[in-house]
Amino acid sequence: MSSQSLISIAILALVISFANSYDPSPLQDFCVAIDDLNGVFVNGKFCKDPRRVTAKDFFFSGLNIPGNTSNQVGSNVTTVNVDQIPGLNTMGISLVRIDYAPNGQNPPHTHPRGSEILVLIKGTLYVGFVSSNQDNNRLFAKVLHPGDVFVFPIGMIHFQFNIGNVPAVAFAGLSSQNAGVITIANAVFGSNPPIDLQVLARAFQLDPHIVVELQAKFGA
Template sequence: MKGVHFLISTLAILAFATFLASAYDPSPLQDFCVAINDTKSPVLEGTLYVGFVTSNGDGNRLFTKVLNKGDVFVFPIGLIHFQLNVGHVKAVALAALSSQNPGVITIANAVFGSKPPINPDVLAKAFQVDNKVVNYLQKQFWYNNS
């Protein structure tokens, strides 16, 4: 009988631990883009070309916008996104992350600069390029590629 109680207790603990391990910050965001053209905003300046790509299930659609002073753009959590200064002066922008544990992953650094490196055959097939291109990219110094 003690064995049955032990087994049930162990299963309950494992089920609870699995629940905790799969927890994440839920995102209430249901829409993609918000853009407000308010040229009277006193904080930001410059011109940025920004965008993101939706997930595979949504057809990998690209959403872009040129942001001017006072504009706002929302990047949905977990999607590939970018920002590029297309103006003639330095751009100042604000970023807010919704996670309790925010972080940044630079895709080029993660993919081509991983240690140990990702097998070049995998990357060649994923990016539909020759292995020579992958080898060249993996040999680059990826610390600061700006």
């Protein structure tokens, strides 16, 4: 066998191993998360003894209750991930309910570990995401009405804004048991400890005094 063929086979094997290791298929019926050092450690969580698993481990109640939107951004995210439903552990899915006051928004943010599919139940939303630098930071945006669905690819900065005069409600599924969230403004201007003033002033082309004001708004 030629050296070129061996290289091709090695590269193919490497690609396949990466694909398989990213989101492997479960090797058992479930792996209910438990805070027990005597369990089996799997991807950040210990697994409950299957013989002790009950229906309660797969259950959550309360997504029918509106979230409190009386805050600076006018929205509330009710999260249902592995912390709320231990049975989600290793399943690669989670769910959120998002409530928006009139003119409320879910500000620009990103989920580092999951893609998101959102369905609007009530109200009117302006939603969108921005692609990466490689794609010239293109904005993909739509106005959604009840029953409309929009997808936010993994890692992309995205947002939702209630452009209606009544409260809005949406539900979203994420391709991770714990997709994580990074709210851009909070992370950049509210980091702990703060990012150096000159770094932010130059990066955002702002007067340093404005950066100080923004850090005061978003800081702890």
